[in-house]
Amino acid sequence: MSASLLTIIGILLLLLFLGSPVIFAIGVAGIAYFFVEPNMTSMLSIVVHKFFTGMDVFIWLSIPLFVIAGEIMSATNMTERLLGFSRLLVGRLRGGLAYVNVVGSMMFGGVSGSAMADIAALGPVEIEMMRKDGYDRDFAAALTVSSAIQGPIIPPSIPLIMFSSLTNTSVAGLFLAGAVPGILLGGGLMLVVFIMARLRNFPRNPIKDLSVAIVFRIVLDAFWSLFMPVIIIGGIVSGIFTATEAAAVAVAYALLVGVFAYRNLTLKELWAILDRSARVTTSIYLIVGFATIISWIMANERLPDTLEAFIMAQDVAPWVLLLAINIFFLINGLWISDSVQLLLFAPPFTPILAAMGVDPIHFGVIMTMNVMIGLLTPPYGMALYLGSAVSKVPLGQIIRASLPMLFASLIVLMLVTYIPAISLTLPRLFGFAN
Structure with a gap:
């Protein structure tokens, strides 16, 4: 390893450790290489070329489209409909609203593919519902943050799309591989809720005066939201369209649902959605461009x-x-974001694991689970900070309350790591893995 490479790695790590913006840290480190490596200043044009070509990848178009689709579904009060459906399923159990929190995140993750979107959209509603029902606010916030990491594992998944593009791995295979591990993560959190519900005597929260008509209305309200991932995954797996085309279909579907089914999407709100989506996408694309360098x-x-x-x-x-x-990724998660880990480490590690007999689809799920769990680990854990912001609970309290959920997530990670069938059975059934 040359002195120049060690220098830029040192610059990158130092800037990230000092808390500088990720985009700035990666950009400075990349450009610095052309000044510390002898005879490279004349090749600075490579920076512009790699920056552009890194972003100029067809599958990357799916990221802003999935972000827009998730924003539209969130803006059309889909969250309340999904929570109502979740309450119908598990609200009658002891600790009902805690189960609703987990199941709601599981279903919303199948629409947005983003942990941050899950916390921002569902968090305020879930936390307030649980607080009014007698739950401690720190527990409610910790559960909301912990359940949100299922979203980017259950398809559609933005991190899995990134991994696919970086390693030339089948995105359909990755989507299928992430389904069972994502559900297992939810199951692990439900086990934690089950134990704590007995220890703390959590209340039940069934829907009162339940009738066939009410059940039908709740299911119908949630149907349009629940059908969206079916279209996306079904279209990709069947080969009808690519991941990028699926994202475009998702946007069109979300628009139709918002305008004709829910009838609450206005032009003003649509403009705000496009503005928010552009801001989110811009930061992702800048990171992609500099990480390509x-x-x-x-x-x-x-x-x-x-x-x-x-x-x-x-x-x-x-x-x-x-x-x-696993240990390497989890430690990096203490201070490096999920997307940066994928961009920096997926390309070099995937061929190494493949040479040792580890299926790239299996490794993609392992890596994605690792970087998602990293969202729960201080001091960088972005999900923790967002959870603190939406709940008004001090960060330290959320961290303490989330430790049992973090432990359950780590157990699921180990199971997925050492039992390949958990992630590979579905891809094998559809011919995407050996």
């Missing part, structure tokens, strides 16, 4: 080949390497 530098320095040769020389068993990589 870093990836080119690593390839130019032959870092992936060096890592692969080093690991192969150590004769490390695949299960040991998977454990080490």
Whole structure:
């Protein structure tokens, strides 16, 4: 590993550790390489070229489209409809609203594909409902934040789309592979709720005066939202359209539902949705562009080949390497965001694991689960900060209350890591994995 590469890695880590914006840290580190590496200043034009080509990838178009679709469904009061449906399913159990929180996030994640969108859209409603029903606000906030990480694992998933583009792995296979692990994460949180409901005597919260007519109305209200992921996943898996085309279909479907089914989407709100989506997408695209420069530098320095040769020389068993990589990603999650981890580490690590017999689809799910769990780990954990903002609960209280849920998520991560069938059975059934 050259001194120049060590220098830019040091600059990147230092800037991130000091809390500088991720875009700034990656951009400065990438450009610095052309000044510290001898005879590279004349090749600064590569920065512009790689920055543009990194973003100029067809599948990246699906990200702003999925963001827009999620924003539209959120703006049309889909959250309340999904929570009502969740309450119909599990509200009668002890700790009913806590189960509703988990199930609601599971279903909303199938629409937005974003943990942050889940917390922002469902968080205020869920936390206030639980507070009024007698739950501690810190527990409600911690559960909301913890359940939100299912969203980017249950398809459609923006992180899985990123992994697919970075490693040339089938996005349909990744979507299918993420379904069961995402549901398992929800199951782990429900187990935590089950235990705490007995210990703390949580209340039940069934729907009163339930009748066939009320059940029909609740199901009908939620139907249009629940049918959206069916269209997306069904279209991709069947080969009717690509992930990017599926995202466009999702936007069209969300518009039709908002205008004709729910009848509460206005032009003013649509403009606000486009504005918010543009802001979110811009930050993602800038990170992608600058991270592409870093990836080119690593390839130019032959870092992936060096890592692969080093690991192969150590004769490390695949299960040991998977454990080490899990620990590596989880530690990075303390201070590096989910998208940055994917952009920096998916390209070099995927071929190494593939050479050791680990299916790239399986590794994609493992990595995505790791970076999502990283959203719950301080001090960087973005989900924790957003949860504190929407709940008005101090960050320290949310962290303490979320520890049992973090532990349950880590157990599920280990199960998915060492039992490949959990993530690979569905892709194998549809011919996307061996």
